[in-house]
Amino acid sequence: MFSIGALSRHTGVKVPTIRYYEQMGLMCAPERTEGNQRRYGRAERERLGFIKHARDLGFSIEAISALIELNDHPDRSCAEASEIAAYQLSSVRKKIASLTRLESELSRISDGCSGNGIADECYVLASLADHARCETDH
Amino acid sequence: MFSIGALSRHTGVKVPTIRYYEQMGLMCAPERTEGNQRRYGRAERERLGFIKHARDLGFSIEAISALIELNDHPDRSCAEASEIAAYQLSSVRKKIASLTRLESELSRISDGCSGNGIADECYVLASLADHARCETDH
């Protein structure tokens, strides 16, 4: 049995965030001491670890709720869990693709402007003003 | 002279977003008709284009404010603009690196679970529950 602070240290999830998860229904309301303080056990620590891991992987609170729901009903869960993970994977890949495009444009912009300009026109500002200078689209 | 709707069509920025930018001080308050409707000119269209482009590149409203500020004071602007762009670039690179790590873990998880399981344990759920199965850290 440990306090919310201890749980926080064990999992790396901040105290107010744990309370937030409880409010959102991701974590069940735990036991309380006589003095109304939360007390957690091993099962809760594991659950919070699951949530933390999924959040780190970019799953939304909603998606995590669905995954937990599936976990509690192990029949037909695997296919749906796979679907959620696949969706997550595709959205991560989209983000990577778009950030990679941005990276190439930003580095082009950054290189163009040496920072101590002979130029009376700043390349950074000009590039941002004029989309036509982009080599990629977005 | 065009309306907010026309400006929206020209730039691809939604109407409520244009009003929001005005409220935030990114766009100046434009002229109005007698009936109190906004009317924009070429300069405003260009400015909004600048803002749109910078937002698409992930610059925050605050950073864009700073860039516009620099644009209005062309002395010593280039170095500072470069700095803002470089900061932006490094944060984009960090995001790419972390998403790439997530991608490899997610695809590993997805591959592990065929979706129509012989397994009585779902690999997706198990992987999320057990961080120790990760090959990368996060």
Place this chain on the structure above:
DNA sequence: CCTTGAACCTCTAGTGACTAGAGCAACTAG
């Protein structure tokens, strides 16, 4: 000139996933 319907106006509130702060109560180490 008049009507109709789209586009416009302001204002408030909601989104997601927290984070910060106020003001108070309870636990724990010395």
Place this chain on the structure above:
DNA sequence: CTAGTTGCTCTAGTCACTAGAGGTTCAAGG
């Protein structure tokens, strides 16, 4: 027993919008 840390609830703030209510103005067709 007391001091200091940790806990409690509640409200409000963050960012960059987005949605909706309830009302006004504009432009085109008749």
